[in-house]
Amino acid sequence: MTGNGQASGKPWQAVALTLFPQMFPGSLGQSLAGQSLAGQALSEARWALESVDIRAFASDKHRTVDDSPCGGGAGMVMRADVVDLAICATQQKTGDLPLVYMTPRGRPLTQSRVRALAEGPGVIVLCGRYEGVDQRVLDAHGVEEISIGDYVLSGGEVAALVLFDACVRLLPGVMGSDVSGDEESFEQGLLEYPLYTRPAEWQGRKVPDVLMSGHHKNIRAWRREQAEAATKDRRPDLWTEYALGPVDKDKT
Numbered sequence: 001m002t003g004n005g006q007a008s009g010k011p012w013q014a015v016a017l018t019l020f021p022q023m024f025p026g027s028l029g030q031s032l033a034g035q036s037l038a039g040q041a042l043s044e045a046r047w048a049l050e051s052v053d054i055r056a057f058a059s060d061k062h063r064t065v066d067d068s069p070c071g072g073g074a075g076m077v078m079r080a081d082v083v084d085l086a087i088c089a090t091q092q093k094t095g096d097l098p099l100v101y102m103t104p105r106g107r108p109l110t111q112s113r114v115r116a117l118a119e120g121p122g123v124i125v126l127c128g129r130y131e132g133v134d135q136r137v138l139d140a141h142g143v144e145e146i147s148i149g150d151y152v153l154s155g156g157e158v159a160a161l162v163l164f165d166a167c168v169r170l171l172p173g174v175m176g177s178d179v180s181g182d183e184e185s186f187e188q189g190l191l192e193y194p195l196y197t198r199p200a201e202w203q204g205r206k207v208p209d210v211l212m213s214g215h216h217k218n219i220r221a222w223r224r225e226q227a228e229a230a231t232k233d234r235r236p237d238l239w240t241e242y243a244l245g246p247v248d249k250d251k252t
């Protein structure tokens with residue numbers, strides 16, 4: 001795969017707009033000998049990461065970034081004017097990158113969206129705190145709202161790290177870039193089949209005979225059966241879509 005960033009000679013660019021810039025690169029700074037993880041790829045400039053401190057754009061002496069919700073209710077809301085300044089200053093530096101806000105109100109993150117972002121020049125991710133961000137600044141910038149699942153985190157930084165991780169592993173030379181698109185979970189609309197490695201028997205549990213047979217056609221058929229069974233059982237939503245026909249990756 002060649003992302004736009006790669007084609008232009010620039011590394012894939014990840015930018016986090018956050019009240020906690022020290023949370024980056026976090027787990028994405030890790031490297032492991034023999035494996036091309038995100039941290040190694042970062043030091044090899046296969047991708048670049050910048051965290052922008054939203055608080056630096058507050059103008060009062062207390063550096064206030066939030067205020068109480070209009071209409072009442074619990075908690076605080078991140079101010080449109082402060083977030084807007086952070087977005088504009090960032091876009092001036094980065095140029096045209098997709099702009100995403102991580103929020104439980106967003107559309108669920110999918111592997112096809114991850115793949116599309118990884119094939120582009122990068123992404124700017126706005127991380128919420130408190131109860132979230134004033135809707136007006138999201139509307140004004142046409143921000144795409146993405147959720148990483150049906151649960152509520154205390155802030156968008158962990159969600160941003162999830163999005164960056166999923167994208168970075170698909171970049172050329174990074175861990176998942178040479179993984180077959182046919183085999184990973186979600187790529188064909190199915191969950192992955194179960195995995196086994198040596199020893200052939202562990203605590204009385206055997207690796208399924210077919211996987212030790214060397215018969216590639218039977219192995220492929222068994223894996224497909226297992227993937228279908230797991231998807232049907234665990235993800236009826238995916239199964240229904242899969243059963244309707246082949247996934248058109250360009251459409252999703």
Ligand code: SAM
Pocket residue numbers: 101102103104105126127128129130131132133146147148149150151152153154155156157159
């Ligand atoms: N009041 C919000 C709601 O009910 O939808 C939740 C706010 S949450 C405490 C604070 C921030 O965490 C959000 O603005 C968002 O950036 C981030 N966040 C929480 N859960 C998330 C999720 N499932 N996916 C993406 N971001 C999430």
